[in-house]
Amino acid sequence: MIRPADASRSDPNLTVRFPVLRDFCTEALLRTGLSQADAATGAEVLATTDAWGVFTHGSKLLRGYLRRLQAGGLRVQGQPRLSAEGGAWALVDGDSALGLVTSAYAMQIAIAKARLQGIAYVGVRNSCHFGAAGYYAWLASREGLIGLSMANDIPSVAAPGSRGAVTGSNPIAYSVPVAGNRPLLLDMSIATVAGGKVYAAKERGDPIPENWIVGPDGRPTTDPSMYPASGALMPAAGHKGYGLALLIETLSGILTGAGFTWGVHSWMTEDLSAPTQHGAAFVAIDADAMMPAGAFGRRMEALVDEIHSAPKADGIERIFLPGEMEWERYDRAMQDGVRLPSDVVASLREAAALVGMDVDCDLG
Amino acid sequence: MIRPADASRSDPNLTVRFPVLRDFCTEALLRTGLSQADAATGAEVLATTDAWGVFTHGSKLLRGYLRRLQAGGLRVQGQPRLSAEGGAWALVDGDSALGLVTSAYAMQIAIAKARLQGIAYVGVRNSCHFGAAGYYAWLASREGLIGLSMANDIPSVAAPGSRGAVTGSNPIAYSVPVAGNRPLLLDMSIATVAGGKVYAAKERGDPIPENWIVGPDGRPTTDPSMYPASGALMPAAGHKGYGLALLIETLSGILTGAGFTWGVHSWMTEDLSAPTQHGAAFVAIDADAMMPAGAFGRRMEALVDEIHSAPKADGIERIFLPGEMEWERYDRAMQDGVRLPSDVVASLREAAALVGMDVDCDLG
Numbered sequence: 001m002i003r004p005a006d007a008s009r010s011d012p013n014l015t016v017r018f019p020v021l022r023d024f025c026t027e028a029l030l031r032t033g034l035s036q037a038d039a040a041t042g043a044e045v046l047a048t049t050d051a052w053g054v055f056t057h058g059s060k061l062l063r064g065y066l067r068r069l070q071a072g073g074l075r076v077q078g079q080p081r082l083s084a085e086g087g088a089w090a091l092v093d094g095d096s097a098l099g100l101v102t103s104a105y106a107m108q109i110a111i112a113k114a115r116l117q118g119i120a121y122v123g124v125r126n127s128c129h130f131g132a133a134g135y136y137a138w139l140a141s142r143e144g145l146i147g148l149s150m151a152n153d154i155p156s157v158a159a160p161g162s163r164g165a166v167t168g169s170n171p172i173a174y175s176v177p178v179a180g181n182r183p184l185l186l187d188m189s190i191a192t193v194a195g196g197k198v199y200a201a202k203e204r205g206d207p208i209p210e211n212w213i214v215g216p217d218g219r220p221t222t223d224p225s226m227y228p229a230s231g232a233l234m235p236a237a238g239h240k241g242y243g244l245a246l247l248i249e250t251l252s253g254i255l256t257g258a259g260f261t262w263g264v265h266s267w268m269t270e271d272l273s274a275p276t277q278h279g280a281a282f283v284a285i286d287a288d289a290m291m292p293a294g295a296f297g298r299r300m301e302a303l304v305d306e307i308h309s310a311p312k313a314d315g316i317e318r319i320f321l322p323g324e325m326e327w328e329r330y331d332r333a334m335q336d337g338v339r340l341p342s343d344v345v346a347s348l349r350e351a352a353a354l355v356g357m358d359v360d361c362d363l364g
Numbered sequence: 365m366i367r368p369a370d371a372s373r374s375d376p377n378l379t380v381r382f383p384v385l386r387d388f389c390t391e392a393l394l395r396t397g398l399s400q401a402d403a404a405t406g407a408e409v410l411a412t413t414d415a416w417g418v419f420t421h422g423s424k425l426l427r428g429y430l431r432r433l434q435a436g437g438l439r440v441q442g443q444p445r446l447s448a449e450g451g452a453w454a455l456v457d458g459d460s461a462l463g464l465v466t467s468a469y470a471m472q473i474a475i476a477k478a479r480l481q482g483i484a485y486v487g488v489r490n491s492c493h494f495g496a497a498g499y500y501a502w503l504a505s506r507e508g509l510i511g512l513s514m515a516n517d518i519p520s521v522a523a524p525g526s527r528g529a530v531t532g533s534n535p536i537a538y539s540v541p542v543a544g545n546r547p548l549l550l551d552m553s554i555a556t557v558a559g560g561k562v563y564a565a566k567e568r569g570d571p572i573p574e575n576w577i578v579g580p581d582g583r584p585t586t587d588p589s590m591y592p593a594s595g596a597l598m599p600a601a602g603h604k605g606y607g608l609a610l611l612i613e614t615l616s617g618i619l620t621g622a623g624f625t626w627g628v629h630s631w632m633t634e635d636l637s638a639p640t641q642h643g644a645a646f647v648a649i650d651a652d653a654m655m656p657a658g659a660f661g662r663r664m665e666a667l668v669d670e671i672h673s674a675p676k677a678d679g680i681e682r683i684f685l686p687g688e689m690e691w692e693r694y695d696r697a698m699q700d701g702v703r704l705p706s707d708v709v710a711s712l713r714e715a716a717a718l719v720g721m722d723v724d725c726d727l728g
Contacts (some may be wrong), residue, residue, distance in 0.1 A: 084654060086481065086482045086653055086654070087451055087452060087480065087481035087482060088451060088452035088481035088482050088483050088484070089481070089482030089483055089649075089653070089654060091654055116451065117450065117451035117452035117453070117481055118450040118451060118452050118453030118485060119452050119453055119483055119484065119485040119647075120452070120483065121482060121483040121649060123654070146614065146615075146619075158677075159671060159674065159683050160683070160684070161676060161677055161680040161682065161683045161684070162671075162674045162675065162676065162677060162680075162683050163674070163675035163676055163677050163678075164674070164675055166671055166674050166683070174607075174611050176610075176611075176614050184610060184614075186603075186607035186610075186611070188603075188604050188607060192601065214677065217677060217678040218675070218676065218677020218678055218680065219677055219678060236600070236601035236604050237556065237600035237601040237604070237605065239550075239552075239686070240552050240600050240601070240605075241601065241604075242686075243538075243550035243552060243686045246540075246548060246550075246667075246685070246686060247538050247540075247550070249667065250510065250540050250548075250664070250667075251510075251649075254660065254663045254664055254667060255510075255649070255651050255654060255655070255660060257655065260663070260667060261667065261670060262670070283483075285453075285485060285615075285619070287619050289450055289453070290448060290450070290453060290455055290487070290619060291619070291621065296618065296619060299618045299624070300614070300618055303610075303613065303614075303618060303624060303625065306625060306626070307523060307526075307530055310523065310526045310527070310528070310530050311526065311527035311528055311582070312525060312526065312527055312582065313522075313525055313526060313527050313578065313581060313582020313583055314527075314581040314582055314583060316525040316526075316582065318525065319523050319524070319525045319526050319530070320524070320525070321610070322603070322606075322607045322610060
């Protein structure tokens with residue numbers, strides 16, 4: 001079921017078949033006391049994210065979620081539930097359940113309501129980190145709807161002119177069905193770069209570009225060692241990224257009754273036994289309710305074909321649509337297995353230890 | 365009613381009281397045969413945009429709209445109408461009426477439906493350039509709702525890896541009511557900078573930063589003379605701006621049945637007697653339907669207060685919320701008059717000539 005990526009045992013990467021990876025995550029979550037259904041949902045989110053090659057947000061997160069489930073900050077018996085609803089909207093109280101479970105539940109409600117009303121908004125409070133925003137957007141596009149997904153997070157990004165962090169890196173994702181193609185899938189944060197890229201430069205001892213972080217004086221710096229202790233990420237495209245951060249904060253944090261900005265707590269570093277108060281928001285739009293059946297998908301296909309055939313810059317072979325790289329990795333992963341990088345393997349090893357499993361036995 | 369900004373007549377700027385500017389635009393539009401109601405709507409959009417200090421999208425556009433109304437590409441008898449609707453959505457056929465009129469009509473429908481359903485989407489086809497996206501978002505926040513507004517446009521922005529333009533600069537705006545404050549108001553394009561900034565650098569003979577445009581080979585260039593003949597604007601934050609452009613194109617162009625990408629025509633340079641096929645999209649969200657009355661606005665106020673009081677970077681006195689600069693200009697304009705820059709005055713002079721008016725008599 002598993003094989004080292006290279007013949008040599010010294011290769012720290014690990015290639016594992018998708019169902020094995022998913023089942024490993026399911027089993028680990030089950031061992032915390034989570035229900036079979038919730039464990040399966042959480043595992044599907046993490047393994048799918050790895051299959052897309054987005055390893056920063058896949059099963060690498062399992063360890064942290066297990067810790068929080070064991071400490072009680074995430075409630076193994078938590079049951080996300082509708083706390084209020086209307087024609088085309090609902091608010092979900094996540095009950096401090098696993099954020100992946102609450103988010104999938106919320107998007108399913110958005111999909112069902114959008115099928116009736118054309119569009120629907122579902123806001124979530126009492127949630128936690130939700131992994132890859134793109135997964136929930138894809139839940140909608142998989143069913144033929146346009147999906148949007150977003151969440152707030154602890155402040156890590158400066159505003160133009162602020163000395164330190166003011167907003168979260170507030171991810172936003174969308175996915176759109178396309179006839180004859182995989183859906184468009186964009187998943188981005190509103191920061192110029194992920195904090196992980198700053199850490200990597202720090203480890204290498206490299207300077208960073210001037211638009212990545214501000215230092216302790218609030219001014220741009222090329223010294224990565226400032227982050228996160230005395231610096232903050234810069235918003236993508238300055239006031240544009242900052243403005244989007246506030247829109248996401250509004251829809252995920254303010255409108256939902258969740259925590260916002262400094263009212264959100266780190267799911268990794270703060271008290272593992274307390275809820276983190278993350279908020280999130282999900283929107284689904286049923287294009288087929290608005291156009292003759294199939295017309296929307298075919299118009300999307302025409303857009304995609306047009307961009308694929310647009311003239312390329314010197315030295316460029318392809319113009320990618322959002323998600324196209326992820327779907328190609330996904331197809332390879334489903335055929336050849338998911339090649340987990342060494343940092344993910346190391347994290348899974350620690351996750352396994354938390355719940356009495358063994359990566360080498362259970363994945364290998 | 366009007367006074368030169370300086371005592372000297374050589375000052376090419378002109379300061380004019382808001383109602384005078386608005387009435388001037390109304391009268392000019394009326395002279396093309398537009399109804400009183402539509403002329404008043406269009407004039408209100410343009411004059412308000414000037415009051416915000418967004419002079420690129422205010423009454424400077426009047427000249428071009430008049431030309432199109434006179435040539436028939438914009439229909440003076442055009443009547444935007446619902447072409448299809450459901451619980452929380454509607455599609456509007458703009459009937460080639462003035463884009464400002466169609467857009468205000470569409471947002472009013474979104475507001476009405478959102479009051480019933482919590483959220484609503486209204487898509488528009490057969491429209492034209494709609495001026496400042498922010499105006500329509502503000503129509504919603506003025507009524508206590510969250511508003512979003514967006515539109516597509518002729519391609520002017522490259523995709524990562526494309527040689528030329530692939531998407532429009534696709535504006536998106538949002539506005540959010542805030543207790544005790546003016547609403548948040550962000551109005552941005554998905555390009556790194558507006559084309560006008562490239563023209564300005566070309567006129568001055570200055571080089572431009574490396575992330576503004578790509579040249580004829582599809583590679584970044586610091587030579588502004590390449591644009592627009594043989595270059596294209598770059599998307600803000602690379603794949604992020606490109607991804608947002610496609611989301612806006614999807615909601616404004618694809619889902620509405622409007623033209624998209626190269627199917628949209630320039631409202632300024634192409635056949636003045638033919639429709640331009642612009643699309644647009646409007647979303648309203650009724651926060652007060654989801655929370656106890658006033659709670660949302662007070663939570664927004666807490667967010668705004670928190671950001672205002674965040675530590676400032678060295679040399680920075682204030683951290684601005686989106687729209688705050690515009691509202692301060694608006695207040696000054698309402699008190700002291702709108703100080704129109706010389707390029708706007710010149711454009712208004714030409715607009716006046718098109719309909720037999722005289723800026724010096726009718727504004728001065």
